[in-house]
Amino acid sequence: MHRTADVLEFELDAILKSSNDNIVIADENGIILRASPNCLSIYGKDVSYLVGKSVYQLEKENVFCPSVTARVLREKKEVQLMQQTATGRVVMATGVPVFDHQNRLVRIISFSHDLTELERLKEDYEKLRKQMEHYQMEIEELKPEHIVIQSKAMERIWKLVHRVAQSDATVLFLGESGVGKNVFARSLHLHSPRRNEPFIEVNCSAIPESLFESEMFGYEKGSFTGAQKTGKPGLIELADKGTLFLDEIGELPLSMQAKLLKVLQEKKVIRVGGIKERTVNFRLIASTNQNLAEMVKQGKFRQDLFYRLHVIPIYVPSLRERKEDIFMLAQYFLKKFNQKYQMDKYFHPSIVDHLVQYDWPGNVRELENMIERLVITSETRAIYPEYLPFSIQKYPEVITPHQSLEKRNEPSTLKEAIEQVERQWLLRAAKQCKTTYEMADYLGISQPTVVRKLKKYGVDSKTN
Numbered sequence: 149m150h151r152t153a154d155v156l157e158f159e160l161d162a163i164l165k166s167s168n169d170n171i172v173i174a175d176e177n178g179i180i181l182r183a184s185p186n187c188l189s190i191y192g193k194d195v196s197y198l199v200g201k202s203v204y205q206l207e208k209e210n211v212f213c214p215s216v217t218a219r220v221l222r223e224k225k226e227v228q229l230m231q232q233t234a235t236g237r238v239v240m241a242t243g244v245p246v247f248d249h250q251n252r253l254v255r256i257i258s259f260s261h262d263l264t265e266l267e268r269l270k271e272d273y274e275k276l277r278k279q280m281e282h283y284q285m286e287i288e289e290l291k292p293e294h295i296v297i298q299s300k301a302m303e304r305i306w307k308l309v310h311r312v313a314q315s316d317a318t319v320l321f322l323g324e325s326g327v328g329k330n331v332f333a334r335s336l337h338l339h340s341p342r343r344n345e346p347f348i349e350v351n352c353s354a355i356p357e358s359l360f361e362s363e364m365f366g367y368e369k370g371s372f373t374g375a376q377k378t379g380k381p382g383l384i385e386l387a388d389k390g391t392l393f394l395d396e397i398g399e400l401p402l403s404m405q406a407k408l409l410k411v412l413q414e415k416k417v418i419r420v421g422g423i424k425e426r427t428v429n430f431r432l433i434a435s436t437n438q439n440l441a442e443m444v445k446q447g448k449f450r451q452d453l454f455y456r457l458h459v460i461p462i463y464v465p466s467l468r469e470r471k472e473d474i475f476m477l478a479q480y481f482l483k484k485f486n487q488k489y490q491m492d493k494y495f496h497p498s499i500v501d502h503l504v505q506y507d508w509p510g511n512v513r514e515l516e517n518m519i520e521r522l523v524i525t526s527e528t529r530a531i532y533p534e535y536l537p538f539s540i541q542k543y544p545e546v547i548t549p550h551q552s553l554e555k556r557n558e559p560s561t562l563k564e565a566i567e568q569v570e571r572q573w574l575l576r577a578a579k580q581c582k583t584t585y586e587m588a589d590y591l592g593i594s595q596p597t598v599v600r601k602l603k604k605y606g607v608d609s610k611t612n
């Protein structure tokens with residue numbers, strides 16, 4: 149038969165040995181009586197070092213800091229705190245006071261849970277989360293639904309891009325600067341069978357002529373001063389199996405045009421300073437805002453290269469040729485920049501006409517940049533026409549001479565004029581809002597007033 153005291157001793161030993169947490173038992177003076185064996189890995193000291201020592205001394209030695217036992221002795225109640233240990237670990241320590249029948253503090257038991265791993269995991273998780281956010285943003289940018297398509301013209305292009313994406317034919321995007329040629333080129337790649345392979349974009353106007361060959365074709369080691377020791381593959385080689393997108397191809401110097409044509413015909417590259425031919429397999433997309441046919445006539449662009457590129461020309465119209473897209477794009481950019489800058493700006497209805505009537509010589513890029521500026525600089529939540537650049541502000545007042553009074557449906561009385569404006573605002577709100585409550589918010593009037601006015605003007609909030 150074992151004595152109860154012996155059994156208790158065995159039980160305590162078993163608990164100390166088997167616990168994942170480190171357990172330390174100290175007396176009423178803070179002298180350590182027992183410690184579990186895992187103290188070596190947490191504190192860097194074994195049981196024999198700790199037992200008999202005061203927690204105050206160990207705190208001074210920075211074996212652990214701060215001491216939870218010392219705090220319990222002071223406060224006479226359970227305490228939880230974070231400790232740093234001599235081995236550089238972060239520990240969550242819980243100190244529990246033990247009182248006798250006379251309510252005297254006789255022991256302090258502390259449980260220390262090593263959080264180092266958890267902290268590291270938290271850091272890793274945080275890093276991964278940031279990376280994920282970054283990639284998510286990149287994916288979002290590339291997603292086809294991030295191309296705003298409202299007008300019939302854009303819808304036609306979108307369908308055509310989808311259709312030609314399935315083939316390997318060379319596509320040439322034409323159109324003014326900023327109309328969205330790059331956006332369509334990327335989307336074409338993303339919808340093509342090569343979508344999981346590289347999309348290599350080369351801005352032909354950004355590479356100096358002297359570097360063009362080495363950038364495009366790569367170079368062998370030591371082929372020129374400043375070249376990397378190991379040599380480097382060119383952009384064409386990097387596009388192998390994927391898509392090579394030559395942006396602003398009209399800027400390509402004539403001497404380079406001949407070299408490029410050779411690669412397009414033979415699908416082989418030789419790195420600068422090398423002799424080995426490397427076969428490349430890429431799909432070619434090009435874009436230009438120049439009139440290549442005219443350049444051919446002027447002898448500035450090679451005719452043979454022009455025909456090579458001109459297999460499927462796709463013309464992306466300027467923004468002024470598809471005004472239906474303007475407001476939709478504006479709303480899209482407003483949402484994008486509200487998110488980016490954590491704002492909650494909205495367009496005051498009176499701004500719409502200004503945006504639609506302006507000619508946008510810089511096309512979608514100009515619109516995008518302007519909205520980013522407005523989101524950052526407008527003083528109020530609502531973005532009013534006054535915040536627009538002067539060139540855009542003046543637009544609604546401009547009445548072209550051929551616009552007759554009847555054409556503009558001029559109201560003959562003030563009441564009629566007010567009603568006409570009211571109806572226009574309602575139609576606009578109905579188009580953009582899903583509920584009459586949203587419309588009320590948008591128009592700055594009450595919801596019952598919205599309902600009343602919808603009825604008065606025969607505007608259907610759901611169908612508009």
Ligand SMILES: Nc1ncnc2c1ncn2[C@@H]1O[C@H](COP(=O)(O)OP(=O)(O)OP(=O)(O)O)[C@@H](O)[C@H]1O
Nearest residue numbers: 294295296324325326327328329330331437512513
């Ligand atoms: N339909 C669209 N939907 C959403 N964003 C668009 C759309 N069209 C263009 N953009 C945006 O407008 C900006 C200009 O577009 P992009 O660079 O594709 O024009 P581009 O015609 O290739 O211009 P450049 O000839 O100067 O290279 C980009 O930030 C792009 O994301």
